[in-house]
Amino acid sequence: MPPGETPADPSRSWPADATLADVGEFEVIEALTALFAQGEHVEVGPGDDAAVLWSDDDQILVSTDLMVQDRHFRRDWCSAEDVGHRAAAQNLSDLNAMGGRAHSLTLGIAAPAHLPLAWLLELGRGFAEECALAGASVVGGDLTRAEELVVAVTVLGTCRIDPVLRSGAEPGDVLALAGRQGWAAAGLAVLSRGFRSPRAMVEAYRRPEPPYAAGPRAADAGATSLVDVSDGLLADLGHVAAASGVAIDVRREALAVPEGLRAVAAAMGGDPLDFVLTGGDDHSLAATFPAHVDLPEGWTAIGTVGAGSGVTVDGTPHEGAAGWTHF
Amino acid sequence: MPPGETPADPSRSWPADATLADVGEFEVIEALTALFAQGEHVEVGPGDDAAVLWSDDDQILVSTDLMVQDRHFRRDWCSAEDVGHRAAAQNLSDLNAMGGRAHSLTLGIAAPAHLPLAWLLELGRGFAEECALAGASVVGGDLTRAEELVVAVTVLGTCRIDPVLRSGAEPGDVLALAGRQGWAAAGLAVLSRGFRSPRAMVEAYRRPEPPYAAGPRAADAGATSLVDVSDGLLADLGHVAAASGVAIDVRREALAVPEGLRAVAAAMGGDPLDFVLTGGDDHSLAATFPAHVDLPEGWTAIGTVGAGSGVTVDGTPHEGAAGWTHF
Numbered sequence: 062m063p064p065g066e067t068p069a070d071p072s073r074s075w076p077a078d079a080t081l082a083d084v085g086e087f088e089v090i091e092a093l094t095a096l097f098a099q100g101e102h103v104e105v106g107p108g109d110d111a112a113v114l115w116s117d118d119d120q121i122l123v124s125t126d127l128m129v130q131d132r133h134f135r136r137d138w139c140s141a142e143d144v145g146h147r148a149a150a151q152n153l154s155d156l157n158a159m160g161g162r163a164h165s166l167t168l169g170i171a172a173p174a175h176l177p178l179a180w181l182l183e184l185g186r187g188f189a190e191e192c193a194l195a196g197a198s199v200v201g202g203d204l205t206r207a208e209e210l211v212v213a214v215t216v217l218g219t220c221r222i223d224p225v226l227r228s229g230a231e232p233g234d235v236l237a238l239a240g241r242q243g244w245a246a247a248g249l250a251v252l253s254r255g256f257r258s259p260r261a262m263v264e265a266y267r268r269p270e271p272p273y274a275a276g277p278r279a280a281d282a283g284a285t286s287l288v289d290v291s292d293g294l295l296a297d298l299g300h301v302a303a304a305s306g307v308a309i310d311v312r313r314e315a316l317a318v319p320e321g322l323r324a325v326a327a328a329m330g331g332d333p334l335d336f337v338l339t340g341g342d343d344h345s346l347a348a349t350f351p352a353h354v355d356l357p358e359g360w361t362a363i364g365t366v367g368a369g370s371g372v373t374v375d376g377t378p379h380e381g382a383a384g385w386t387h388f
Numbered sequence: 389m390p391p392g393e394t395p396a397d398p399s400r401s402w403p404a405d406a407t408l409a410d411v412g413e414f415e416v417i418e419a420l421t422a423l424f425a426q427g428e429h430v431e432v433g434p435g436d437d438a439a440v441l442w443s444d445d446d447q448i449l450v451s452t453d454l455m456v457q458d459r460h461f462r463r464d465w466c467s468a469e470d471v472g473h474r475a476a477a478q479n480l481s482d483l484n485a486m487g488g489r490a491h492s493l494t495l496g497i498a499a500p501a502h503l504p505l506a507w508l509l510e511l512g513r514g515f516a517e518e519c520a521l522a523g524a525s526v527v528g529g530d531l532t533r534a535e536e537l538v539v540a541v542t543v544l545g546t547c548r549i550d551p552v553l554r555s556g557a558e559p560g561d562v563l564a565l566a567g568r569q570g571w572a573a574a575g576l577a578v579l580s581r582g583f584r585s586p587r588a589m590v591e592a593y594r595r596p597e598p599p600y601a602a603g604p605r606a607a608d609a610g611a612t613s614l615v616d617v618s619d620g621l622l623a624d625l626g627h628v629a630a631a632s633g634v635a636i637d638v639r640r641e642a643l644a645v646p647e648g649l650r651a652v653a654a655a656m657g658g659d660p661l662d663f664v665l666t667g668g669d670d671h672s673l674a675a676t677f678p679a680h681v682d683l684p685e686g687w688t689a690i691g692t693v694g695a696g697s698g699v700t701v702d703g704t705p706h707e708g709a710a711g712w713t714h715f
Contacts, residue, residue: 104447105553108631110485110616111451111543113551120431121448123527124438125494125542129534158437167452169540200450207456213496213540215452216438224440226432289437304435 075178081206082174089178090204096185097199102164112200114165118219122163124155130210138252141180143267144212145187147342151291152216153195154271154344158289160225160280162273163197163218171207184212195273225280225287225348230305234285234349236364237356239275241265242294242316243333246340247325254329259321271344278357284348293339295379298347298372305349308369310376311338315363338379402505408533409501416505417531423512424526429491439527441492445546449490451482457537465579468507470594471539472514474669478618479543480522481598481671485616487552487607489600490524490545498534511539522600552607552614552675557632561612561676563691564683566602568592569621569643570660573667574652581656586648598671605684611675620666622706625674625699632676635696637703638665642690665706 081089094107105113128134128151134144149166156163168188172181192199197218247259248266257263271289279287286305290297295311302309316337326333349366356362371378408416421434432440455461455478461471476493483490495515499508519526524543574586575593584590598616606614613632615624622638629636643664653660676693683689698705 105551109553109555110482110614111449111488111545111551113486113547114448114450116443116446116448119443119446121441121443121492121544122438123441123492123494123542123544125496125528125540126530127496127498127532127538127540129498129532132533155437159440161438165448165450167450167542169452169454169542171454171456171538171540201452203453205454205456206459207454207536207538209534209536209538211454211498211534211536211538211540213452213454213498213538215450215494215496215542217448217450217544218438220440224432224438226436228436287437 077179079178080175081172081178081181084178086204089181092178092182093185096182096189099200100164100198103198103200107201114200116164116219120219122156122159122161122218122220122224123215124152125213125215126152126155128212139267141183142187145184146191146268148212148214149188149191150269150271150344152214153191153197153273154289154291156216156218157271157273157276158287158346159220160276160284160287161218161220162277163195163216165198165200165217166192167215168199168202169213170202170204171211172204173208173210174206176210220280221277222280225284227286227288227301228304230286230301230307230349230366232307232366232368233352234366235352235362236309236311236366237348237350237360238345238363239359240272240345241270241343242290242345243322243337243340243343245269245342246336247322249342250329251325259324262321262325266342269342269344272346272359275346275359278359279346279348282350282357283354284350287346287348290343290345290347291341293341294347295338295372301347301349302370302372306370308367308371308373309364310367310373311364313375315361335381338374339381404506406505407502408499408505408508411505413531416508419505419509420512423509423516426527427491427525430525430527434528439492441527443491443546447546449483449486449488449545449547449551450542451479452540452542453479453482455539466594468510469514472511473518473595475539475541476515476518477596477598477671479541480518480524480600481616481618483543483545484598484600484603485614485673486547487549487603487611487614488545488547489604490522490543492525492527492544493519494542495526495529496540497529498532498538500535500537501533503537547607548604549607552611554613554615554628555631557613557628557634557676557693559634559693559695560679561693562679562689563636563638563693564675564677564687565672565690566686567599567672568597568670569617569672570649570664570667570670572596572669573663574649576669577656578652586651589648589652593669596669596671599673599686602673602686606673606675606687609677609684610681611677614673614675617670617672617674618668620668621674622665622699628674628676629697629699633697635694636691636699637694638691638699638701640702642688662708665701666708
């Protein structure tokens, strides 16, 4: 579709329960790509052997992430639109965590033949909406058949200034956090016990709201390290501590614990701070700043960087898991 | 790993039959990324939230493709190294088909917990080798657990001149082909009947040899359209005919039919040209050139472009399937 054109309704000619097998590969791709409006930087969007993009920067940021049904999402817990939002958010957040901005994404889908077209198009709509929030276009993709639903996303973007790595934290820096943290983990805990409230926590799991402005702002302000919290706050701070060769201490009392988190923890007999310390699905950002820097908008100091190694909470190693791993 | 360093043997500390679950996510990723030497254009390779690349061109080509076990490859027909080569080749070929050159790839893997680490590392080795053939680096990736093995690749590159699309063919142009065509389809036919020879055809299926120099050469020579043959020669020419608004005629006698193809067809009682006309796994290239152009090295004229629509063989519609679809 040429840049700027409005997508037509792609599902108009199919019954509501048509599956991918009913519709066929090429028509599914056509219906899906019709959802993806192309930004001005896109010379050739979906449909040729490759997409062709213009960049005003000679630096390219690229990251890729997979999501697997029943591992990263459950179709009875999330709508297709939620899954689309989450798949895009997870990748957009990776560029946010370099201080960058995304301009383009590709969307690869391996899907069972019996998947309804309507479900896939809803996923596409959610994906496109989340990309639009970050100002990025869906420029290409792939669709293939599989037994299990897998969503494979790659995101491209740029930094206006030098990207902020995990390896630059220095003793004396301030540790800061941007975005909601622990909400999605609490929402997931609620859903996995068969409940649907507190609604704010469940919605935070279904549709994270990564702080897309916070990454570039941190870079502009001179952040020394930056990471997105996708494995769990303590686990990801562990990556920063290891890459930077420093010790990081989180101050418990500096962490925001909203009423919804308290309610979930009370219902389950746990500590609400555990969600904050080990949750990953919010795609918040953690950064370190030199002590003299005024923290930019959206950032809150939550700890300190010192000499040494490892991550502590109020000076003590945290008991229990720091996050989760895939194998 | 810094650019230019030689990767250490990453599997040294694990028993030969260790599975991904035995080794754990982070050590698997470490072992895998140790295989990927980084080119000079890579500022930050695998290990941070995103890779950071330098490009000397303001145009970016990007394409993505998925491969699913038992659909795109079978582990009893192909070695892990073959699968790695094929996954890279399929994506590198997409940029070749724009007249471009790849510089960077990402490798996403969804894999069962019981997959042997050794198998995955062999895949990584094959992938890296194929990327090196095209002068490209593996700059990032993702690893997650799934029931089914899925390999999701994204390739980035540039064109020195304007990319060649599917939509530029004009009546009067010459149709030309570069690379082996039909060999892999014959090899697949052999394997699916439980045989292992002719070896050249089977090897062509296991490890395609896309003509990576042919795409940029065609662009330099002024090709009006360019496509890689991944769905089948007639099917992909159909995409060109539709995108360009032209008719394409393939001349049967111009198509190379090597002895191995004849042998496979004879053993199966079919026409060897069917492999050439409908095979897709060789990742050959088809292009159209203005009639006055001397075809560049590696290209052979196989037909003509006329006014009208659709694809014919010696003036007649081909009977039977033009290629294959995923749903």
